[in-house]
Amino acid sequence: MKKTVIILFLFVTNMYTQEIDKIYGLKVGDSLSNNLLYNDTIKSKILNTDRPIQIKLPRSYHYENKLEYPLIVVLDGDYLFDLVSGSVDYFSYWDEIPENIVVGISQKSSRFKDSGVYDNLDFIPISSTKSFYKFVSDELIEYITKNFRVSNFKVIVGHELTASISNFFLLENQPVFRGVISLSPRFSKNIDQYLFDALSRTNKKIVYTVSSSKNDFQSISNEVLSFSNIMNEIENENLIFNSLFFENENHYQLPTRAISESILKTYSIYSDISRIEFDSIMKNIKISPIEYVRNKYEMIEEFYSIDKRVTINDLMAIEKYIEFSENYELYNELSKYSIEYYPETVLPSYYRGKYYELTENYRKAIQVYRSAYNMDEIGGYTKDYMLELADLLEDY
Numbered sequence: 001m002k003k004t005v006i007i008l009f010l011f012v013t014n015m016y017t018q019e020i021d022k023i024y025g026l027k028v029g030d031s032l033s034n035n036l037l038y039n040d041t042i043k044s045k046i047l048n049t050d051r052p053i054q055i056k057l058p059r060s061y062h063y064e065n066k067l068e069y070p071l072i073v074v075l076d077g078d079y080l081f082d083l084v085s086g087s088v089d090y091f092s093y094w095d096e097i098p099e100n101i102v103v104g105i106s107q108k109s110s111r112f113k114d115s116g117v118y119d120n121l122d123f124i125p126i127s128s129t130k131s132f133y134k135f136v137s138d139e140l141i142e143y144i145t146k147n148f149r150v151s152n153f154k155v156i157v158g159h160e161l162t163a164s165i166s167n168f169f170l171l172e173n174q175p176v177f178r179g180v181i182s183l184s185p186r187f188s189k190n191i192d193q194y195l196f197d198a199l200s201r202t203n204k205k206i207v208y209t210v211s212s213s214k215n216d217f218q219s220i221s222n223e224v225l226s227f228s229n230i231m232n233e234i235e236n237e238n239l240i241f242n243s244l245f246f247e248n249e250n251h252y253q254l255p256t257r258a259i260s261e262s263i264l265k266t267y268s269i270y271s272d273i274s275r276i277e278f279d280s281i282m283k284n285i286k287i288s289p290i291e292y293v294r295n296k297y298e299m300i301e302e303f304y305s306i307d308k309r310v311t312i313n314d315l316m317a318i319e320k321y322i323e324f325s326e327n328y329e330l331y332n333e334l335s336k337y338s339i340e341y342y343p344e345t346v347l348p349s350y351y352r353g354k355y356y357e358l359t360e361n362y363r364k365a366i367q368v369y370r371s372a373y374n375m376d377e378i379g380g381y382t383k384d385y386m387l388e389l390a391d392l393l394e395d396y
Contacts, residue, residue, distance in 0.1 A: 036061065042143055046135045052106050053077070053140070056085040057148070058092065058099030068151040070100045070304060071144060073136065073177070075162035076111070077104025080183075080255060084157055087260045097267035098306050100155075101148055105140070107162065115161040123189040125168060133165060137176050152305040155179030155207075155266060159255055160186045160220075167191050170206065171198050178303075181262040182210040184254050187223050192230050199231070199239050205303040209265045211244035211258035216251050240268070240303070269299050270306070272313040282321060289321040289330065290337050310341045312379050319351070331355035346372040346381050353389065362396040369393075 038055040054077055058069055074084045081104030092099040107114050114132040118125055125133050136156075144150055156177045158166040163185035169177045171194055199206060208231070212224035228243035242265040249257050264271070273282060273296075285292050293314050300308050315338055322330045335351035342348065349372035356365035369390035373383050 042139060044135050044139055046131050046139055051135070051140075054081050054085075054104040054106075055144075055148075056081075056089070056102040056104075058101065059089070060099060061101075061149075066149075068149045068305075070098060070153040070155065070306070071141075071150045072100050072102045072155045072157060072179075073140065074102060074104040075115070075156065075158040075166065076107055078106040078108040080104065080157060080159060080259070083255060083259045084263070087263050091260075091263060091267075095311075096271050097263060098270060098304065098308075101144070101150060103140070103144055105136070111161060115158075115165045118188050123191070125165060129165060133168060137169065137172075141176055153178055153303070155181060157181040157183070157259070157262075158185070159183040160251070164188050164191070167195055170195060170202075170208070175202075175204060175206070178204055179207045179266050180209070181259070181266060182208070183258050183262070184212050184216050184220055184251055185210065185224065186220060187227060192227050196230055196234060199241075200234050200236055202236065202238055205238050207240045207242075207266050207303065209242040209244065209262040211246070211254065211262060213246040213249045213251075213254050215246075215248055216254060220251070221245075242266075242268075267304070269296065269303055270308065272311050273317040278317055278320065282317060283324060288333070289318045290333055293318060310337075312342075312347075315347070328355065328358035331358065342378060344376050345378040346375045346383065346386055347378060349375060350381055350386060353386070357389075357393065360396075362393045366390045366393050 036057045036059065038057075040053050040055055041050045042053060044051050060067070061069070072084060072088065074081050081102070084104070085102040088097065088100050088102055091097045110128075110132075113128040115129060117127045117129040141154070154177045156166045156169060156179070158164070158181075160183070163182040164187055166177070166180050166182060167185075167187075168191075169175055170180060199208070210224055210228060210231075212221045214221060216224075224243070225245070228241075228245075231241045231243070234241065242262070244258055244261055244265070246254065246257055273293075282289065282292060293310065296314070297308060297310060300306055315334070318330075318334055318337075322328060322334065331351050332355040335348045335355060338347045338351055349368050353365045353368040353372075356362070356368060369386045372386045375383075377383055
């Protein structure tokens with residue numbers, strides 16, 4: 001039995017370290033061609049002008065004909081679009097985040113008109129800024145959703161002035177954007193209180209990420225720290241609030257650092273269970289690890305409108321918990337759980353065999369391990385490995 005445990009420990013440790021699901025889970029259509037990048041123009045009646053936009057579609061867009069994708073709208077697209085779309089493409093390639101449609105709005109010649117005109121009483125958008133707000137919420141979103149397969153989860157990204165106007169979308173009763181990435185924002189007056197009130201009572205799933213730096217403009221860094229303190233006082237399970245504060249980046253360098261981290265924070269629930277999450281949270285849970293993972297995937301659907309299949313890595317996290325807690329009865333539950341997602345593979349038999357082996361029903365374990373020979377291999381779980389497990393039990 002000692003030999004079996006050593007081999008199994010090495011196998012599980014190696015599998016969890018390498019995170020094999022990410023090696024074997026690459027997307028179809030790895031080429032960046034196939035018309036994934038578009039330059040387009042919206043003829044805006046609200047703005048009474050044409051507004052150029054850039055559109056980057058996910059790599060799988062032309063292969064997954066029914067799949068809907070989250071949308072990220074990038075203000076200041078003339079200099080932020082490539083940073084955002086590049087980060088999204090890279091992270092989604094490794095399934096750290098879901099694939100997204102990314103749309104950039106160029107504002108090089110209209111930035112202040114679009115994002116900097118507020119009244120002096122309530123400090124809300126008026127005039128050209130109010131018109132731009134309506135252009136985004138009405139015309140742009142309508143155009144994109146009519147022409148592309150967009151899900152219900154939409155994110156808006158802005159820097160300084162454009163980060164400021166992004167906040168106002170969250171004040172709506174039915175916000176068109178449920179994710180905000182606010183880069184070094186120059187806040188309009190009273191917005192902290194407006195957002196505190198709105199986000200305290202919202203019943204929509206909202207993800208808000210703000211960032212600044214010690215080397216940012218001092219007025220902005222001070223406001224971001226104060227704003228973060230206020231937002232952290234909100235007690236609402238529908239809100240995920242993240243505050244990123246960097247050390248060295250100045251106002252213009254900050255987006256190059258903050259965009260990638262903000263995107264990961266926005267999709268923090270989506271990513272696989274990490275070592276940090278396992279050690280700090282999962283290892284100490286009072287509920288079943290299977291229930292913990294079920295809850296995680298329910299939250300993914302609630303926040304991001306994505307019906308994500310449970311990954312092998314997250315099944316391995318459950319396995320790691322079982323070994324850590326020595327609650328081997330859970331292997332039987334894990335076998336049933338894995339059937340829901342990987343019924344044609346060796347996984348259900350592997351976990352069921354583990355249940356019998358570790359509860360010392362060796363004859364039954366041998367039968368189950370060998371019965372997996374006609375099932376499909378997946379990741380590092382091979383038929384040969386299953387037969388090896390069975391052979392090691394022959395002497396018991």
